[in-house]
Amino acid sequence: MDILFSRTLELLVYPPASSLVFIMLGAIFLLTKKTSLAILTTSFAVVTLYFASIPFTTEVMSDMLERTPPVTPELIAEKRPQAIVVLGGGRYWNAPEYGGNDVSGDGGLERVRYAAYLYRNTKLPIALIGGDGLKTGTSEAALMQHTLEQEYIVPVRWTDGRSQHTFDNARYAHEVLTGSGIERILLVTHARHMPRAQKAFEDTGLIVIPAPTAYSTPGPTQSGLRAWLPNARTLTQNNAGLHELLGMVWYRIFH
Template sequence: MVALSLLSLYAMSTPWVSVALMGTLERQHPVLSLEQTKAPDAIVILGGGRNPDAPEFGGDTVSPPTLLRLRYGAYLQRHSQAPVLVSGGRVYGELASEADLMAQALAQDFNVPTRWREDRSRNTHENAKYSAELLLAEERKHIWLVTQAWHMPRSVVAYEAYGVEVTPAPTAFSRHSSAKSIWLRFLPRAKNLAKSSQAIHEWLGIAYYRVMAAVAVDAL
């Protein structure tokens, strides 16, 4: 058992395994084709965490994963001119919600306005629930949903459960290093272990959502 545990730890720490695990999630929704997709009623960008008490910014700001989502969301907004909804609350009771930080970053860094701020959610399920309330109240049903490619399958399930028509707009796909040496794909690194852990977390989350839907229980 010790040997098996060490082997599993090594395998999940290699880019060969971590990219493969991420691929099981990321291949479910391809890159958005702007030329072949109808314009949305709104663009929804999901929060992906915050960088707390960042000294260079004088307080909380968006995390690197959130910034990736905002960058792509801003790109889509310029293409479509659709209004933007940002979604993210106060997971640990912070003063500013993730939605507030996201709207600030969109305005200051990308010169993109925010139409709605969904600032009550603490997880993906609540992102969908509270965003749907804001959007459907204005009869805006079709959205482009922006989040990391590995997070998209669970996000789509959550939003569609609340009657929203979702066109996935995934970003930040996992890729192997551009290095030519194939041996580097078998070199263990901490960031690859984190990716493998994230992929497993997502699959467990998807399984949980499906079980809750099957027994008609409101997932948390």
């Protein structure tokens, strides 16, 4: 599936767009005097938008997705990984303060920052895997390489910019790494993305030591009664969690 089409489809399926669709349906039903259907669709829209926007939902999805504990020095010493593999996490488009060039986005920065931390503690070589699905001319792997080498002063051994999704990430990483005799890896990605990513990589035959980062830990404004108050930032976070849940279903069906 074309990545631009799939991203557009996600926008329509996830709140708030899907909620607006049901609100419009409710208005149509009301105009055609189908009052019961109008109440049903509008109520569904309001309820889904509300639960998609509250930190409580984030906690529920985190319990489902973020079950992999952080990697420890003891585990690294026991499992003896041979390389650190970092998956692309998005880009900041046309950044004006960087001369209008694309640079690593929030998700990518969280991952490369943790990779730099792991490198300083292990000195393992780093592989960056992330493509250019929208054909901008620069892969996410190249953007992450620039960040690691120029900003964190951390060397990068391998990059691969061909992938468009997690399944590709695993396939191309396996191709690159096994050619260099690498079988055991520290896999760096978001905690919510780790179940899907780990499964994809293990299916290629690589031995994966998960090294998740960016857990959805609630802050003071997202705890207690505040966990039930909707906000725009949480809506974005919950959409990312929903993306992972649906992605796991998609992976099971098609891969």
